[in-house]
Amino acid sequence: MNTRHWWDIAVGLVIIVLSAISAMNSEYSVVERWALVALLLSLGALYGAVLRRFVPVQIGLDQHDTPAIYSMIGQMAMIALAAATVSLSADMMNTMVIVLPLIWLSSSGTRQAVLMNVVATSALGTAFAFNQGWTTSGNITAFAIAGISTAFSIALGLWISGIANWGSERARLLEELTEAQSELEAAHRESGAAGERERIARDIHDTIAQSLTSIVMLAQRASRESNPAQTIAVVEETARDALSDARGLVAANATVAATASAPFEASLTRLGTRFARESGVQISTTVELSQQLPRELEVMLLRCVQEGLANVRKHARAGHVAMALQRVDQEIRLTITDDGRGLGGATIDDERGFGLPGMRERVALVGGTLSLSDAGGDGVTLAVTVPNPEALTQESLT
CATH class of the missing domain: 1.20.58 (Methane Monooxygenase Hydroxylase; Chain G, domain 1)
Incomplete structure (x- = not known):
């Protein structure tokens, strides 16, 4: 009462x-x-x-x-x-x-x-x-x-x-x-929605948009060739990969490889092979890992490889690219080095759109760092460094 x-x-x-x-x-x-x-x-x-x-x-x-x-x-x-x-x-x-x-x-x-x-x-x-x-x-x-x-x-x-x-x-x-608290929850929901939109935008840029760019470039090359059968085959393969990526995004599990079960090393090699066929630039791939990486980390690294190779194709005018993924002390390090024309004074912050800044945001989400520097002469080295998941697990156990 x-x-x-x-x-x-x-x-x-x-x-x-x-x-x-x-x-x-x-x-x-x-x-x-x-x-x-x-x-x-x-x-x-x-x-x-x-x-x-x-x-x-x-x-x-x-x-x-x-x-x-x-x-x-x-x-x-x-x-x-x-x-x-x-x-x-x-x-x-x-x-x-x-x-x-x-x-x-x-x-x-x-x-x-x-x-x-x-x-x-x-x-x-x-x-x-x-x-x-x-x-x-x-x-x-x-x-x-x-x-x-x-x-x-x-x-x-x-x-x-x-x-x-x-x-x-x-x-x-x-x-x-x-x-x-209600306003804070609403702000968190809005922030989460904005972050999700940015993530989807990065995924679209790193997968479908890059594949479509490759198709456009290959189509232009095919129009100048007397026998474009081989180039057309690459166009078809790239289009199939773009379709696979689109299906993956719709399923909220976008993958770079044609199949989600493809080994990480095989995915890297496949990206390099496709890049060489599309651009005519020679590429060497080195993978030195002692353990399998978490799926989220693998996807992030594959996206960085895609963006790095796309920038080499668009800007570097390189003849050779060396791609390496290895464990260094307590870190996982990915490097992409080309022998092209260098930076010309450009920095990561100069990039517009969803290129290098988007890659840097993606790397930061897993506690890593991104750097871009001259390769000691001609060319550029793109380096992605992230904490070693195996080391983090051991530290948590001790």
């Missing part, structure tokens, strides 16, 4: 008990008894009709937004009825157990609650003194009760209000945190 329901029960029980006590007290006349019962029932009706709406459903979280003047009018009426009962019977000072807390619950702020508490205890104390006949002892007792009740009511009210405010602030902060 919420706060309002608990107060319905509390107010109802207090009204019923005090009404029963008043009706059964033989010291009162019949008129006094029924007058007390009528005042108490009026107090209960006032709570149900007016004051109840000001009691928050949950303290600290659901405060009313009605102007203070309306709740103050209801409080003044409640104080008047309670003071009237006390003026007829001193036992009715027990009405303070609901009057003072209801003032705190129905007030629009701390200032109103403190003010109305002082008014309530003063009115009830005056009514008590009136009931005692304005005697010295009665006056002392009345205003002692009023003073003590005021002090305790204000102290407890401020303490409970502080706890309620703290709970309200905590709930607000929790709501803000929840909203921030």
